[in-house]
Each structure stands twice: as structure tokens, then as C-alpha cells.
Amino acid sequence: EKQKRIRNFAIVAHIDHGKSTLADRILEMTDTVSKREMKAQLLDNMDLERERGITIKLNAVELTYHAKDGIDYVFHLIDTPGHVDFSYEVSRSLAACEGALLVVDATQGVQAQTLANVYLALENDLEILPVINKVDLPSAEPERVKQEIEDVIGIDTSNAVEVSAKSGLNVDKLLEKIVKFIPAPQGDIEGPLKAMIFDSIYDDYRGVVLSVRLYDGVVKAGDRIRLMNSGSEYEVTEVGVNSPHPIPRDYLMAGDVGYITASIKDINETRVGDTVTKANNPTAEALPGYREMMPMVYAGLYPTDNAKFEDLREALEKLKLNDAALEFEPEVSQALGFGFRCGFLGLLHMDVVQERLEREFNLDLITTAPSVTYQVDMSDGSVVEVENPSEMPDASAIKDIKEPYVKASLMVPNDYVGAVMKLCQSRRGDFVTMEYLDDTRVNVIYEMPLSEIIFNFFDRLKSSTHGYASLDYDVDGYRQSDLVKVDILLNGDKVDALSFIAHKQFADERSRDIVGKLKGIIPRQNFEIPIQAAIGAKIIARTNIKAYRKDVTSKIHTGDPDRRAKLLDKQKRGKKRMKSVGKVEVPQAAFMAVLQND
Ligand code: GDP
Numbered sequence: 001e002k003q004k005r006i007r008n009f010a011i012v013a014h015i016d017h018g019k020s021t022l023a024d025r026i027l028e029m030t031d032t033v034s035k036r037e038m039k040a041q042l043l044d045n046m047d048l049e050r051e052r053g054i055t056i057k058l059n060a061v062e063l064t065y066h067a068k069d070g071i072d073y074v075f076h077l078i079d080t081p082g083h084v085d086f087s088y089e090v091s092r093s094l095a096a097c098e099g100a101l102l103v104v105d106a107t108q109g110v111q112a113q114t115l116a117n118v119y120l121a122l123e124n125d126l127e128i129l130p131v132i133n134k135v136d137l138p139s140a141e142p143e144r145v146k147q148e149i150e151d152v153i154g155i156d157t158s159n160a161v162e163v164s165a166k167s168g169l170n171v172d173k174l175l176e177k178i179v180k181f182i183p184a185p186q187g188d189i190e191g192p193l194k195a196m197i198f199d200s201i202y203d204d205y206r207g208v209v210l211s212v213r214l215y216d217g218v219v220k221a222g223d224r225i226r227l228m229n230s231g232s233e234y235e236v237t238e239v240g241v242n243s244p245h246p247i248p249r250d251y252l253m254a255g256d257v258g259y260i261t262a263s264i265k266d267i268n269e270t271r272v273g274d275t276v277t278k279a280n281n282p283t284a285e286a287l288p289g290y291r292e293m294m295p296m297v298y299a300g301l302y303p304t305d306n307a308k309f310e311d312l313r314e315a316l317e318k319l320k321l322n323d324a325a326l327e328f329e330p331e332v333s334q335a336l337g338f339g340f341r342c343g344f345l346g347l348l349h350m351d352v353v354q355e356r357l358e359r360e361f362n363l364d365l366i367t368t369a370p371s372v373t374y375q376v377d378m379s380d381g382s383v384v385e386v387e388n389p390s391e392m393p394d395a396s397a398i399k400d401i402k403e404p405y406v407k408a409s410l411m412v413p414n415d416y417v418g419a420v421m422k423l424c425q426s427r428r429g430d431f432v433t434m435e436y437l438d439d440t441r442v443n444v445i446y447e448m449p450l451s452e453i454i455f456n457f458f459d460r461l462k463s464s465t466h467g468y469a470s471l472d473y474d475v476d477g478y479r480q481s482d483l484v485k486v487d488i489l490l491n492g493d494k495v496d497a498l499s500f501i502a503h504k505q506f507a508d509e510r511s512r513d514i515v516g517k518l519k520g521i522i523p524r525q526n527f528e529i530p531i532q533a534a535i536g537a538k539i540i541a542r543t544n545i546k547a548y549r550k551d552v553t554s555k556i557h558t559g560d561p562d563r564r565a566k567l568l569d570k571q572k573r574g575k576k577r578m579k580s581v582g583k584v585e586v587p588q589a590a591f592m593a594v595l596q597n598d
């Protein structure tokens with residue numbers, strides 16, 4: 001039976017432990033891609049992924065493995081991102097698989113995301129096959145790392161394979177292990193179609209392309225399918241697999257991972273986590289679907305050109321198909337005009353969304369400083385959720401403000417525990433406990449405000465531990481804090497997009513800092529611009545940007561009209577990312593100044 005020859009597995013690991021490189025070797029050794037096509041981190045096919053050297057999107061590929069028993073097995077391999085912001089991609093990948101390769105760097109051992117991924121795999125009842133990677137490096141300690149996996153994670157490592165994803169050493173052994181160790185899917189091919197949408201993307205020609213895992217039944221072109229959550233029906237135009245390029249197939253069956261197109265143009269009808277079935281023979285029950293993700297941070301996204309508002313809406317809708325964690329709703333800012341308040345899983349996610357909107361949809365955007373969601377208890381007994389600092393109600397009407405807290409797990413070598421605790425303390429952290437992972441490393445647990453973790457914390461952690469610490473966190477409820485809203489006034493006008501929330505104790509210092517930063521960022525204009533920070537009516541910091549009188553072009557004495565034109569052009573392009581706020585031209589960087597609170 002065909003299903004017995006299928007193996008579905010995801011590759012999970014802490015960032016940089018070698019998932020994408022291992023996927024490369026597997027693709028290469030199974031001749032899925034030709035030598036000519038092969039390049040490093042092949043599955044990271046977005047420009048953004050290649051430039052940054054990180055995986056952002058899950059990627060499912062089908063390949064054929066000719067095993068030692070003489071049988072050809074069909075593997076569906078899903079490469080996943082390692083960064084905490086993209087763990088939603090990982091959890092969906094895992095739901096489409098029976099097993100996971102847990103890659104652990106032999107020079108680094110178990111890290112915070114290693115553990116987080118193991119929990120996700122266990123939640124999905126997956127078989128976990130440990131893969132000890134980078135054994136080619138002189139500092140590799142595969143035995144110690146295996147012991148650590150047993151002690152810290154509590155999974156058996158007798159099946160672990162020691163590989164070098166870079167050189168390909170032992171990857172052949174790993175392929176055999178996958179066949180033996182990871183169970184075949186056990187769907188009912190005869191039953192009614194039951195498939196889970198785990199990803200999707202909008203294609204201008206084919207409409208929505210659904211990435212699916214089939215649990216029961218068969219699907220082929222011409223079938224009438226129903227999306228169970230939305231109830232909408234479509235006729236399938238094509239089914240196929242990515243290998244890694246799309247290859248149309250006659251049908252997909254229970255156990256398969258592939259794609260379905262059905263000329264779906266209405267973006268709002270498709271949702272990741274929905275179940276696909278057949279209209280004439282529907283399955284009785286939908287699959288459980290995925291946990292909805294709660295955004296951790298919110299920021300405003302505004303087109304630099306106000307006329308592009310509808311374009312931005314369309315772009316966000318299309319991008320959401322491929323980024324299920326993205327949330328947005330329209331908002332209006334006095335300073336920036338019409339835009340959207342968007343919810344993200346973290347700052348990297350926010351950064352990636354902005355870049356994808358600009359690159360894939362050709363937009364120029366201004367992002368405002370991100371903020372967490374505050375819960376405000378009003379004096380009249382009502383509760384207000386505030387996602388935008390400028391909408392914080394007047395202090396006189398507020399009883400108290402609660403902010404989200406996280407439980408943070410920091411894995412660090414013993415030598416850096418002091419530095420890490422100092423950092424956490426400076427970010428309003430409360431120490432919870434400390435567990436020894438082995439005699440060289442510790443897992444330190446802190447409870448901290450989410451806002452303190454989101455802004456710059458990770459970079460600071462890396463620099464104060466020479467890159468040796470790893471971090472994972474989960475939201476852990478709301479707590480009352482002594483918070484105030486600080487407004488920024490430019491030329492006497494309050495700029496709503498620059499308002500921020502700070503802890504009372506740090507409000508003065510941060511305000512002085514931000515006012516100083518804005519002075520450096522906002523270009524001089526031909527009049528003096530006062531910058532002020534205020535809590536309510538009370539000014540707590542101020543400075544002035546001096547007037548600038550000279551005409552830039554007057555500096556060019558050559559009178560070369562070509563050079564003059566070029567200079568003006570350059571100035572114009574520099575202005576693209578500017579917004580006129582009242583009479584003042586404000587560049588993008590100004591809106592981010594509130595972030596750099598160091
Ligand atoms: P990912 O974040 O888990 O997908 O990691 P990548 O596959 O992008 O690899 C991160 C870095 O580790 C890259 O620079 C790889 O070249 C390197 N790397 C991956 N596997 C090995 C290995 O087996 N040996 C060595 N020496 N380097 C490796």
C-alpha cells in the first residue's frame with residue numbers, strides 16, 4: 001500500500017543549528033535538485049531570507065528516497081524557522097507531520113528554542129529523532145550534547161544520528177533512520193476528503209494556492225471542494241507537490257503533503273487551519289485547526305503617500321494569506337493620516353512584514369514605534385484595552401494600568417549568570433528560579449514586562465553574554481504597573497504617533513533621551529522647531545532644532561546643471577520616507593527613536 005511508503009517530518013532546531021543546511025543535503029543526496037541548481041539554504045527562497053540568512057517561512061518539499069531495502073519512499077520534508085517570532089510557522093508545520101528531526105548543534109547543545117520546539121513536537125504527538133549536527137567542528141562534543149538531551153529534555157538518544165549537514169557526513173545514515181523511525185501516516189484513503197490548510201499564498205494568475213496535508217481521502221482536479229469554516233465551495237483546477245518547484249499531480253491522497261489551486265480569488269474565504277473536504281461527500285467533522293496567535297506588539301503602518309491607503313489594505317490582505325499571525329485594522333492618526341494598526345508576534349516579525357509589503361507590493365511605508373497592549377481599569381469601573389499609546393485615556397479617569405508580563409527562560413553558561421541577572425533586573429525583571437542544566441550551564445527564569453523584552457532586550461542579552469545566551473518566553477498574564485503616557489510635541493503640536501508609555505520611574509530619563517534623539521534625527525528646517533515631552537500638561541523635557549537657512553544647492557559652485565539635478569533628486573528620494581507633520585518634515589527613524597531606550 002502506497003501510504004506505508006510515505007514519511008512526513010519537520011526539521012526543527014534553535015536558530016543557526018543547521019536546519020536549512022540539513023535540508024540542502026537531504027535534497028542533494030536524494031537528487032531532488034540538480035548540482036547546477038544547488039545553492040546553500042536552497043529552501044530559503046525569499047530574497048529577505050537569503051539576505052538575512054534566516055528562515056522566515058516554513059517550506060514543504062516532496063522527495064523520493066531510494067532506501068537500502070530497495071523500496072522508494074516518499075518524504076515530505078518541512079524546513080522551519082528557528083526564531084521565537086516565527087514559532088507559529090513551526091507549530092503548523094508540526095501538525096502536518098508524524099515526526100520531527102530535532103537538530104542540535106554539537107558545539108552549543110540544548111538552547112532555549114530547542115526546548116520550545118520539543119514541547120511543540122510533543123503537543124503534536126510526534127516521534128522525535130535527535131540529530132547531532134556540526135560534528136565536523138573541532139569543538140563538537142556529541143557525547144556531552146546527547147547526555148544533555150537526555151537530562152534536560154528527557155528523550156532517548158539511542159537513535160540519535162551524528163551528522164555534519166555541511167559536509168554530508170552520516171546524512172545517508174540519517175535517511176535510513178527516517179524510514180525506520182518515523183511512522184507512516186495512517187489515513188483512510190477510501191473515506192471522505194479531510195485535509196488541513198497549513199499555509200497559503202496569493203498568486204496573481206492562479207489565485208490562492210493552498211498548502212495542505214491530507215488526512216483522509218483523495219483530491220484531484222475537477223473535484224468540488226468545500227472549505228468547512230467559511231462554507232465556500234470551489235472547483236479544483238490543479239493539485240500537486242513542491243519538489244521544490246511545483247509539479248502537478250493526477251491526485252493527492254491521504255498522507256500526502258502538497259498544494260491545491262481552485263481559482264480562489266476571494267482572499268477572505270481562506271484561512272490557515274481550515275479543513276478542506278468535498279462538497280458532495282463531506283467529512284462529518286472538521287479537523288481541530290490551530291490555536292489562534294495573539295499578537296504581542298502593535299504598531300501603525302502608514303503609506304508615505306496617503307493616496308496609497310487602499311493599496312496598502314489589499315497588500316495586507318494578500319500578505320495575511322501567507323502570514324497567518326498578522327493582524328490589522330484601519331486607524332487614523334492626526335499626524336500620519338489613514339493607515340492600519342497591525343499586530344505582530346515580535347519586532348522581527350514586524351520588520352519582516354514591513355519589508356515584505358515594500359518589496360512584494362511595492363509600497364513605501366512609515367511604521368510607528370511598536371507598543372504592547374495595555375489593560376486600563378477606569379475609575380467608572382469599565383476596562384479599556386489600549387493598543388496605541390496615543391489612545392491612553394486621560395490620567396484623571398484611570399484607576400490603574402496593567403501591562404502584559406512574560407515568563408522568560410534564559411539559558412546561559414555559568415560565567416554569564418551575573419551579567420544576565422543584572423540585565424533582567426534593569427528591565428524590571430523579577431527573579432523566579434535557576435536550574436542547573438549541567439555543570440557548565442544554567443537556565444535562569446525571570447518574570448518581566450513584555451515591553452521590556454521586546455525592545456532591544458535580545459541584542460543586549462547577546463552582547464552581554466558574547467552570544468552565548470538563548471532566550472524563550474511565554475506570555476504570563478497582566479500585572480498592574482506604575483505607568484504614564486508621555487506625549488511628544490513638535491513645534492507646539494502633539495504628534496500622536498510619537499506618544500509612548502513608560503514606567504513612572506524611567507519617564508523623565510527616557511523623555512530626555514528621546515527628545516535628544518529626535519533633535520539628531522529631524523532635519524533642520526528654515527525655522528526653529530521646539531521639541532517637548534509632556535505628561536499631561538507638564539513639560540518634562542525640551543530642546544530646540546535650530547533653523548537652517550542655507551540652500552543646499554548654493555554650495556555647488558561649478559554651476560554644473562547635471563550635478564545640481566542629481567543632488568536635488570537625491571534629496572527627493574531621501575524624502576520618500578518622510579512625513580509632513582504640521583510644518584515639520586519627520587523621517588521614519590524618528591518614529592523608532594522611542595525604541596532605543598539604552
Ligand atoms: P538554521 O537557522 O537552523 O536553518 O541554520 P542554517 O542551516 O542556516 O545554518 C547556520 C550556519 O551553520 C550556516 O552558516 C551553516 O553553514 C552552518 N552549518 C550548518 N551545518 C553545519 C555543519 O554540519 N558544520 C558546520 N561547520 N557548519 C554548519
Ligand code: MG
Nearest residue numbers: 019020054055
Ligand atoms: Mg533555516
